[in-house]
Amino acid sequence: xxxxxxxxxxxxxxxxxxxxxxxxxxxxxxxxxxxxxxxxxxxxxxxxxxxxxxxxxxxxxxxxxxxxxxxxxxxxxxxxxxxxxxxxxxxxxxxxxxxxxxxxxxxxxxxxxxxxxxxxxxxxxxxxxxxxxxxxxxxxxxxxxxxxxxxxxxxxxxxxxxxxxxxxxxxxxxxxxxxxxxxxxxxxxxxxxxxxxxxxxxxxxxxxxx
Numbered sequence: 001x002x003x004x005x006x007x008x009x010x011x012x013x014x015x016x017x018x019x020x021x022x023x024x025x026x027x028x029x030x031x032x033x034x035x036x037x038x039x040x041x042x043x044x045x046x047x048x049x050x051x052x053x054x055x056x057x058x059x060x061x062x063x064x065x066x067x068x069x070x071x072x073x074x075x076x077x078x079x080x081x082x083x084x085x086x087x088x089x090x091x092x093x094x095x096x097x098x099x100x101x102x103x104x105x106x107x108x109x110x111x112x113x114x115x116x117x118x119x120x121x122x123x124x125x126x127x128x129x130x131x132x133x134x135x136x137x138x139x140x141x142x143x144x145x146x147x148x149x150x151x152x153x154x155x156x157x158x159x160x161x162x163x164x165x166x167x168x169x170x171x172x173x174x175x176x177x178x179x180x181x182x183x184x185x186x187x188x189x190x191x192x193x194x195x196x197x198x199x200x201x202x203x204x205x206x207x208x209x210x
Contacts (some may be wrong), residue, residue: 001044003029003061004076005054009099013048013076016103023110032056036064039071045114047073048097048106051088062091072113077176085172086181095119096176119179132178132189140174143167147183148190 002017002025004010014025026042029035032055039061047065049058058075065071072094077085085096094113097106112119133141139160146156153171157164171183180186 001025001027001029001035001038001042001047003035003047003049003053003058005030005050005052009050009076013106016106017110019103020107020110023107029061030054032060035061039065044071046110047071048076048110049073050076051085059088059091062088062093066092072116074109074113074119077172085176089181098173098176133174135177136174137170140170140177143170144174144186144190147171147186150187 002010002014004013007030010028010030014028017023017025026044027038029038030053032053035049035053044065047061049061051058053061058073062073062075065073073088073092075085075088075093075096076099077096078099088096095109095118097109097119109119133144136144142160143156146159151159153164153167157167160167171186175181175183175186178186178189180189
């Protein structure tokens with residue numbers, strides 16, 4: 001079941017799934033109310049749900065879907081608030097699916113979650129590299145470095161010359177790609193992997209002194 005208020009996104013995801021062998025979209029919904037009406041009628045194995053819906057949040061739908069006992073949820077996200085992603089994980093989401101991923105990655109995510117596996121520990125759906133930063137953009141990597149240096153979003157924005165909201169979007173994106181829920185986890189990752197990570201990437205960044 002696909003829940004997203006943007007018709008183009010919802011239909012695009014549904015078409016990708018329908019083309020895959022053995023997978024069927026049993027329902028679509030554009031709001032929390034629609035989703036709650038259809039959930040008990042179709043009892044999906046997997047729920048793909050956007051976080052922001054016109055009459056509530058995807059977390060409301062995830063919470064309701066858990067009553068069926070067999071429905072596993074994956075969040076569809078476009079770099080939303082890290083706090084919302086954390087709340088979705090606490091509500092029972094099995095993973096986060098970036099709307100920028102390839103169609104094959106969507107299918108892989110659906111199959112994995114339907115089989116009872118969790119995607120929470122992976123860098124990103126469809127990615128098997130041992131380096132959880134492999135899919136980060138250059139901007140996200142730079143923001144991750146500065147998080148590791150202990151800078152706030154405002155300070156990172158000043159350092160990079162960008163708006164604080166832009167930094168917040170980068171933070172949300174890198175957390176989702178790395179399979180993390182909190183910026184403190186990202187800071188801890190940098191602290192524990194700084195040498196090996198920088199050596200692998202050829203980055204000569206010198207940590208700032210606060």
